[in-house]
Amino acid sequence: MYLRKSRMDTDYEEISVEETLSRHRQILDKFCKEKKLNVVEVLEEVVSGESLSSRPKMMRLLELINTGMYDGVVCMDIERLSRGSSMESGYIMQVFQTNACRIITPGKTYDLQNESDEQFTDMKFMFSRYELKTITKRLVRGRNQSASEGKFMGSMAPYGYRTYKLPGEKGNSLRIEPEEAKVVQMIFDMYGQQGIGYNTIAYQLNQMHIPSRTGEWGQTSVANIINNEVYLGKIRWRREPVKRVVRDGMLAKKRILNEEYEVYEGRHEPIITEEQWSRAKAAQAKRYHPPTHKEWHLQNPFASILFCEKCGAVMKRKIPKKTRTCIAWYQCPTRGCDCKMIKCETVEDAIYDAMEEWLEEYIVQVNSEQEPTVDPVQSALDAVRGQLAQLQLQQEGICEYLEKGVYTIDMFTKRNASLSREISQLQRTEAELLQQQSDNNHQKKATSQIIPTTQHILENYPMLTVTEKNRLWKLVMKKATVYRSQDGELTLHIYPNLPK
Ligand SMILES: [Zn+2]
Known part of the structure; x- marks a missing residue:
C-alpha cells in the first residue's frame, strides 16, 4: 500500500498531511478487506516532493516492485504514483510493467501487462497529461479566486518576505522580513537610480556577503527581483510556467507569449514605492538584455526526423565556431547541396506553428x-455467424435423423x-473478419x-x-x-504520423 498526500488534498482544506494519510489509510484498509487483498507492506510518503529523488518511499516502492515479488500496489488513485516529470512517470510505469505489478485503486485496477491497448493508452495519458493539465484545471478556479483576493499562492515567499497563514480564513499572505527588505530596496536603487546592471549588482551583493536564497547572487536572482x-x-x-520556461532554456519568443500574467492588489505590504518601480522599468527599457536562457545547452529536438528537402540528408545541428553568439543552426551535411543554413530557432518555431495549423485542420x-x-x-x-x-x-438435425433411422450411416x-x-470454411472467414x-x-x-498527443506537445x-x-x-510526425x-x-513540410 502506498500512501501519499497530493497537492489537491490540502491546498484548500486545512488538513494536515497526517490527517490526510490516515483518512486514506482507512479507506484503503476497508477496500483491501473487501477485496481480500493481502497487504504486506505499507509505505507512507510524508514529504511531498515533485521529483522522484525527493520521494524516498516511492524509491523504496520501486525497489520492492523490482524484486518481482509483489502482485500489486494499492493506492488512492493513479495520480499518487505518477506525479513528477513525465520522464520519471515513464520510468515508474516501466517498473510496474516489467514486474507485472498491478496498480490497484478503489476506482480501477491497472494491469500494464495484460490490459488492452486502450487502457494502456489511458495510463500513458494519465501519467503524462494528468499532472500537467487536469490538476491545473481543477485548481485554477480556486486559485484564481484566491489570487484575485490578493493572497499569496506560491510555495515559497519571494526574497524579502515570509509567508504566514491569514488568520480566520483560508490561504496565505506575506510578511516583510526587514533585513531582506533593505536588500530589495538597495537592488532597486542600484539598478534604477545608479544604473548598475544585473551582473554587477550580483557581484557587489556577493562582495558584501549578503546571502541570497540560493546562497550566491547571480544575474537571474537579481533580475527576478x-x-x-x-x-x-x-x-x-x-506567471509560474514562465519561470519553468526559463529554467528549461526555452525560446525567447515563446517566453514572451507566456508573459501575459495577471496582477492583483495584494494583501501584503509593499517594500518599494511606485517611483522606485517605474525608475527601474525605465532603466530596463534603456538597457539591452541578452536572453538569460542557456540555449547552447539545448540539443536537437528534431534529432533523426528533420531532413533536407533537396537531398534527403538528415539535417545536422551546429553551432558555428567562428561566431560568438552561440546560436545553433541546422545545416545540410551533403557536399554540393545548395540548402542554406537555417537557425534552429526558426525551424522549431516554424514546425510548432505548422503542427498547430495542421492539428486544427485535422480535428x-x-x-x-x-x-x-x-x-x-x-x-x-x-x-457469417448467422450461416x-x-x-x-x-x-444437430442429421444426428437426430441418424438416431431415428431416417439416415443411413453412409448418408x-x-x-x-x-x-x-x-x-x-465459415469459421475461417469469421476469423479473417475478426482480424x-x-x-x-x-x-x-x-x-x-x-x-x-499533438495537443499535449503544443x-x-x-x-x-x-x-x-x-x-x-517522433510520435506525431x-x-x-x-x-x-x-x-x-x-x-517546410511536415509529415504527420497518420495510420496507413
Ligand atoms: Zn541537402
Whole structure:
C-alpha cells in the first residue's frame, strides 16, 4: 500500500498531511478487506516532493516492485504514483510493467501487462497529461479566486518576505522580513537610480556577503527581483510556467507569449514605492538584455526526423565556431547541396506553428468524417455467424435423423462431411473478419491518438525538455523536411504520423 498526500488534498482544506494519510489509510484498509487483498507492506510518503529523488518511499516502492515479488500496489488513485516529470512517470510505469505489478485503486485496477491497448493508452495519458493539465484545471478556479483576493499562492515567499497563514480564513499572505527588505530596496536603487546592471549588482551583493536564497547572487536572482510586482504589494498570477520556461532554456519568443500574467492588489505590504518601480522599468527599457536562457545547452529536438528537402540528408545541428553568439543552426551535411543554413530557432518555431495549423485542420477533418452507420465488416460478420448457426443446427438435425433411422450411416457420413467442410470454411472467414475488425479498430485508435498527443506537445511545449520534445515529435510526425534557398526563402513540410 502506498500512501501519499497530493497537492489537491490540502491546498484548500486545512488538513494536515497526517490527517490526510490516515483518512486514506482507512479507506484503503476497508477496500483491501473487501477485496481480500493481502497487504504486506505499507509505505507512507510524508514529504511531498515533485521529483522522484525527493520521494524516498516511492524509491523504496520501486525497489520492492523490482524484486518481482509483489502482485500489486494499492493506492488512492493513479495520480499518487505518477506525479513528477513525465520522464520519471515513464520510468515508474516501466517498473510496474516489467514486474507485472498491478496498480490497484478503489476506482480501477491497472494491469500494464495484460490490459488492452486502450487502457494502456489511458495510463500513458494519465501519467503524462494528468499532472500537467487536469490538476491545473481543477485548481485554477480556486486559485484564481484566491489570487484575485490578493493572497499569496506560491510555495515559497519571494526574497524579502515570509509567508504566514491569514488568520480566520483560508490561504496565505506575506510578511516583510526587514533585513531582506533593505536588500530589495538597495537592488532597486542600484539598478534604477545608479544604473548598475544585473551582473554587477550580483557581484557587489556577493562582495558584501549578503546571502541570497540560493546562497550566491547571480544575474537571474537579481533580475527576478527587479521584475517582481510583489514588491509593489501586488500578487502576480499565472506567471509560474514562465519561470519553468526559463529554467528549461526555452525560446525567447515563446517566453514572451507566456508573459501575459495577471496582477492583483495584494494583501501584503509593499517594500518599494511606485517611483522606485517605474525608475527601474525605465532603466530596463534603456538597457539591452541578452536572453538569460542557456540555449547552447539545448540539443536537437528534431534529432533523426528533420531532413533536407533537396537531398534527403538528415539535417545536422551546429553551432558555428567562428561566431560568438552561440546560436545553433541546422545545416545540410551533403557536399554540393545548395540548402542554406537555417537557425534552429526558426525551424522549431516554424514546425510548432505548422503542427498547430495542421492539428486544427485535422480535428475539423476528423469530426466531419461521419462514422458510417453500417460497418461493412460487422455486417459480414453477422451474416457469417448467422450461416454458421444454421449449419450447426443442420448438423444437430442429421444426428437426430441418424438416431431415428431416417439416415443411413453412409448418408450421415457424407452429409456430415460436407457440413463440417462448410462450417470450417465459415469459421475461417469469421476469423479473417475478426482480424480485419481488430485492424480497423487499431487504425481508428491510432488516428484518435495523434490528436491528444499533438495537443499535449503544443500545450506543454515550453515545459518539455529537449528529450521529451524529441520523443513526442517522433510520435506525431514521421519526418519534417526543410529547405532554404539562396535568396533566403524557407520551405517546410511536415509529415504527420497518420495510420496507413
Ligand atoms: Zn541537402
